[in-house]
Amino acid sequence: MTTAAPRPTPAHELSTSQPAVSASKSTDVNFQGLPIPRGSVIASLSFYQAPADGSKPYNFVEKQPEGVPQRNFGEAWNEVKVDDLRGQENKFNMENNAFATLSNISSEEHEFLRDERIRQVYYPEVEKLLLDTVPGANRVLLFDYTIRRSTPNAERAPVVRVHIDQTPASAAARVRHHLPDEAEKLLQGRYRIINVWRPLNGPVMAHPLAVADSATVNDADLIGVEHRYPDRTGETAAVQYNPEQKWYYWSGMTNQERLLLKCFDSDETVGAWGRVPHTAFVHPNTPEGAIGRESIEVRALVFG
Incomplete structure (x- = not known):
């Protein structure tokens, strides 16, 4: 087994020549004429609370069987400082x-209403983006996407629960599921799961996405959760609250901006911090009547 490299310095301990945008300088507005929420805030985030009976936690992706709860674990809400990435983006990278x-x-795709067009137009753009920007990447497989809308009848809404989309076990299972004939060879090399997240109706005014600096997240904070599909069972990670975790959001994200979220990395020199907890959250300074957030996240297996 490769010896793990020293844990990187958390980003909040690094200096930067670019000052963060303060709330007092929030003078920009969206198309509604409402001020875009910016600056560091104290927000309530939903963390993991173990099942009362001590059973293994689970979550049904689709409708659960009759008489069975959709998930068997609870929520532990904690007040957390969420710092603004705007103006200090250069402090953060995928490796650390x-x-x-x-x-x-x-992007040449603007409506995001038809599955066929998303796969034909947007998918190639995301694949090229990952190949061009992720160090060492030589092959990309996009395996699914989710569109979230803050409307009453939306199929998927923003998730206000801290989580990570994959665990080491489910990441390897993804390779075997999507590339069964090549899996054993691919699993011997480096593979990552990366989500490409962007708004569809930016700038984001409500339910922005918060991310934790992975260098401040302990393995003990992460709990595997059975992710039950109709035909198989995967695994995601729930996240326990830890005051050492440092949280960030990118205020007022536009349609021309992307967040890359690494959910897993097989490289053992960065694997201990190769996963990023994330969640939507209620920004306390979102103005009344602000447009609800719409977004798309594309999930990718990245090899090399």
């Missing part, structure tokens, strides 16, 4: 913090 920011990214 498990997330990164990208700006000025164009």
Whole structure:
């Protein structure tokens, strides 16, 4: 087994020549004429609370069987300082913090209403983006996407629960599931799962996405949760509250900006911090009547 490298310095302990945007300088507005919420805030985040009976936690992806709760674990709400990434983006990268920011990214897809067009137009853009920006990447497989809308009848809404989409076991299972004929060879090399997240109706005013600096997250904070599909069972990670965790959001994200979220990394030199807890949250300074957030996240297996 490869000896793990020293744990990186958490980003909040690094200096930067670019000051963060303060709440007092929040003078920009969206198309509604409402001020875009910016600056560090204290927000309530939903963390993991273990099942009362001590059983293994689970969550049904689709409708659960009759008489069975959709999930058997609870929520532990904690007040957390969430710092603004805006103006200090250069402090963070995929290797040390498990997330990164990208700006000025164009797309030929604007509606995000038809599955066929998303796969034909947007998927190739995301694949190229990952190959161009992720160090060492030489092959990308996009295996699914989720569109979230803050409307009453939306199929998927923003998730206000701290989580990580994959665990080491479920990441390897993803490779075997999607590339069964090549899996054993691919699993011998480096493979990562990376989500590409962007708003569809930016700038984001409500339910922004918060991420934890992975260098401040302990393995003991993470709990595997059975992710039950109709035809198989995967695994996600719930996250326990720990005051040592440092949280961030990118205020007022636009349609030309991307957050890269690394959910797993097989490279043992960065694997201990190769996963980023994340959650939507209620920004206390979101103005009344602000447009609800719409977003798309594309999940990718990245090899090399």
